[in-house]
Amino acid sequence: MFAPSLTELANKYGTDKGTEGPSDQWGAHNYTDVYEPYFEKLRFAPINLLEIGLGVHGENWPTRIAHGRNPQGGASLKTWYDYFPNAAIYGADINAAPHLDNDRIKTFVFDQGNAQQLQAFANSINNIQFDIIVEDGSHRPDHQQITLGFFFKMLKSGGLYIVEDLMDNGLGDDLEEAGLHACGDFKKTRTVLKEFQKTGKFGTPHALLDPDYLAKNIENLRFHVPHRVAVVEKVRWKRVKARIVGARTRLRWQPDSEKLCIIRKK
Numbered sequence: 012m013f014a015p016s017l018t019e020l021a022n023k024y025g026t027d028k029g030t031e032g033p034s035d036q037w038g039a040h041n042y043t044d045v046y047e048p049y050f051e052k053l054r055f056a057p058i059n060l061l062e063i064g065l066g067v068h069g070e071n072w073p074t075r076i077a078h079g080r081n082p083q084g085g086a087s088l089k090t091w092y093d094y095f096p097n098a099a100i101y102g103a104d105i106n107a108a109p110h111l112d113n114d115r116i117k118t119f120v121f122d123q124g125n126a127q128q129l130q131a132f133a134n135s136i137n138n139i140q141f142d143i144i145v146e147d148g149s150h151r152p153d154h155q156q157i158t159l160g161f162f163f164k165m166l167k168s169g170g171l172y173i174v175e176d177l178m179d180n181g182l183g184d185d186l187e188e189a190g191l192h193a194c195g196d197f198k199k200t201r202t203v204l205k206e207f208q209k210t211g212k213f214g215t216p217h218a219l220l221d222p223d224y225l226a227k228n229i230e231n232l233r234f235h236v237p238h239r240v241a242v243v244e245k246v247r248w249k250r251v252k253a254r255i256v257g258a259r260t261r262l263r264w265q266p267d268s269e270k271l272c273i274i275r276k277k
C-alpha cells in the first residue's frame with residue numbers, strides 16, 4: 012500500500028547505504044536514513060542521477076561488497092531505480108558493469124582520478140546536467156577531490172552532490188589502516204571541506220579541480236555522522252560499557268568523525 016522507504020530498498024538489494032548491508036559480515040552505514048529527507052521531494056520527478064562507484068567485480072579494483080544479497084553488485088543503482096521511478100540513472104565505475112544496464116540505467120567505465128577520462132564521459136553524454144550526484148568510488152582523497160571539482164560543474168542549480176565515506180586517509184593521517192583508499196599527498200576530504208565551511212577557503216594541499224568555481228557555486232554543505240547501533244544484548248552491553256568507560260561516562264561521537272558530506276549548489 013505504501014511505497015517502500017529508501018532504507019527498505021537499500022536493505023532489499025544489499026547496498027551498505029542501508030542498515031543491513033549485503034551480509035552479516037559487512038557493516039552497514041545507514042546513510043539512507045540521512046538521504047531520504049533530502050530526496051523525497053524528488054522521488055517522482057524526472058531527475059538525472061549519477062553514481063560513481065557501483066560495487067562491481069572486475070580486474071581494475073578488488074571489490075568486496077558484491078556478495079551475499081548483492082552477488083552481481085550494483086545494489087545502490089537498483090535502489091535508486093526503484094526509489095526514483097521516473098529518473099534516468101547513470102552509473103560509472105573503473106570496472107565494467109553492462110549487466111546492470113536496463114531501460115533507465117546506463118553504466119559507463121572511467122577512472123575517477125583521471126580528468127581526461129571524466130571529460131570523455133561528459134562528452135559522451137552531451138554534458139547533461141544532474142540533479143543528484145553520489146560519489147562512492149575509491150574514497151581516496153585525491154580521487155574524491157578531482158571528482159568533486161569536475162562533476163560540480165555538471166550539477167544543476169539547486170542540485171545535491173554527496174561525498175560518501177569520508178575517511179582518515181590523507182596527509183598527516185596514519186595511512187596504513189586506509190590501505191588502497193589512502194593518498195598522503197593531499198589533506199583528507201573532510202578536512203579540505205571543513206576548512207572551507209569555516210573560512211571560505213579550502214584546506215591545502217588539496218586536489219580539487221577549479222576550486223574557485225566550486226567556492227563560488229556552493230550554496231551550503233552539511234556533514235553527517237550516520238548512527239550505528241551496537242548489536243549487543245542490553246544487559247551485557249551495559250556491563251561492557253561500564254568496564255570500558257566507567258559507569259558515569261557517556262558515549263559520544265568522536266569529533267571530526269563525520270562520514271558524509273552533502274553539498275547543495277547555488
Ligand SMILES: C[S@@+](CC[C@H](N)C(=O)[O-])C[C@H]1O[C@@H](n2cnc3c(N)ncnc32)[C@H](O)[C@@H]1O
Nearest residue numbers: 026064065066067072087104105122123148149
Ligand atoms: C564501495 S564500492 C560501491 C558500492 C555501491 N555504491 C553500493 O552502494 O552498492 C566502490 C566501487 O568503486 C569502484 N572504484 C574504485 N576505484 C575507482 C576509480 N578510480 N574510479 C571509478 N570507480 C572506482 C570500485 O570498482 C567499486 O566497485
